Amino acid sequence: MADFDIVALGEPLVELNQTRQGELQYLQGFGGDTSNAVIAAARQGARCAYLTRVGDDAFGAQFLDLWREEGVDTSGVEVDASAHTGLYFVQHGPDGHAFSYLRRGSAASLMTPATLDGGLIERARFLHVSGISLAISTSACDTVFAAIARARAAGVQVSLDSNLRLRLWPLDRARAVLREALCHADLFLPSMDDMQHLTGNDDPERTLDWIRDAGATGVVVLKLGKDGSIIDDGKTRTPVAALRVEAVDATGAGDCFAGSLLARRCQGDDWADAVRYANVAAALSTLGYGAVNPLPRAEQVLAKLRG
Numbered sequence: 001m002a003d004f005d006i007v008a009l010g011e012p013l014v015e016l017n018q019t020r021q022g023e024l025q026y027l028q029g030f031g032g033d034t035s036n037a038v039i040a041a042a043r044q045g046a047r048c049a050y051l052t053r054v055g056d057d058a059f060g061a062q063f064l065d066l067w068r069e070e071g072v073d074t075s076g077v078e079v080d081a082s083a084h085t086g087l088y089f090v091q092h093g094p095d096g097h098a099f100s101y102l103r104r105g106s107a108a109s110l111m112t113p114a115t116l117d118g119g120l121i122e123r124a125r126f127l128h129v130s131g132i133s134l135a136i137s138t139s140a141c142d143t144v145f146a147a148i149a150r151a152r153a154a155g156v157q158v159s160l161d162s163n164l165r166l167r168l169w170p171l172d173r174a175r176a177v178l179r180e181a182l183c184h185a186d187l188f189l190p191s192m193d194d195m196q197h198l199t200g201n202d203d204p205e206r207t208l209d210w211i212r213d214a215g216a217t218g219v220v221v222l223k224l225g226k227d228g229s230i231i232d233d234g235k236t237r238t239p240v241a242a243l244r245v246e247a248v249d250a251t252g253a254g255d256c257f258a259g260s261l262l263a264r265r266c267q268g269d270d271w272a273d274a275v276r277y278a279n280v281a282a283a284l285s286t287l288g289y290g291a292v293n294p295l296p297r298a299e300q301v302l303a304k305l306r307g
């Protein structure tokens, strides 16, 4: 039996969230898509580990404490004495949230395939990576492809969230790299917003056709925000409704979706049940500010599912 349900690879970011427009008050929290996803999964009962690098600074130490409190294994976290932990800002406006970054040269962006040498990937059921892990630097991009190759060689399933961030890389490169990566994913988790940029169309069916034409052979779950998601298992496409909520801050909803979905797959759910669960967990995660604090625990999600 594998030691871990999920090993994720990527960059954690300290979060400064401007919860009131126009005021110089920022709530400090934690973010970074793959870190959010493993914390969400751990809160649903999954055994998780995180592969990353942080600076030898107060924020790096806060992250190590956070992962330990959340039960996420940190044996794959390297501390770099000569680079910083990354930081991002969340601003809220009429079109939802917007991110900006202070991350170039961060410890995580300096990862290389040697970061994988501890052998954690081979001990997992799923490797989870994202478009952000691929975008933060050339060496991180190489590291993600090396991780995918190691996972596939060891029979570990690969999960990929599109998480397109056009502040991190140009659209043409993002499209080319994501097309290559999605062909190796057992589970691809694009959002409709990301796919609109990549494909130029806003129709979910045509978007799923584009993904299949690009070479996706695994399961694809297209995330549609407040409209829920669609499962495409290669044969049938099944829409799954969202839970209706008054969302406050959707930062991290997609990561909560990914972590919860993987956790439930590892607990034996079929795709439809796992996606139903992930929709509810992700909706609940929009009810508070920040990517990590509002991530729900299994009891809350199960209570909501029971109605």
Ligand SMILES: Nc1ncnc2c1ncn2[C@@H]1O[C@H](COP(=O)(O)OP(=O)(O)O)[C@@H](O)[C@H]1O
Pocket: 191, 192, 193, 222, 223, 224, 225, 226, 227, 228, 229, 242, 243, 244, 245, 247, 250, 252, 253, 254, 255, 257, 278, 279, 280, 282, 283, 286
């Ligand atoms: N306003 C909302 N109401 C209910 N559920 C939501 C809302 N926003 C997001 N979700 C849930 O979170 C999932 C991921 O959100 P989405 O915005 O589509 O992806 P991402 O955060 O990756 O851009 C959705 O599929 C849905 O289940």
Ligand SMILES: O=C(O)C(=O)C[C@H](O)[C@H](O)COP(=O)(O)O
Pocket: 013, 030, 031, 032, 033, 034, 036, 088, 099, 132, 163, 165, 250, 251, 252, 253, 254, 255, 256, 291
């Ligand atoms: O943008 C980045 O580089 C980050 O990692 C910061 C955020 O924590 C995630 O982007 C949130 O991701 P969503 O779940 O898609 O809202």
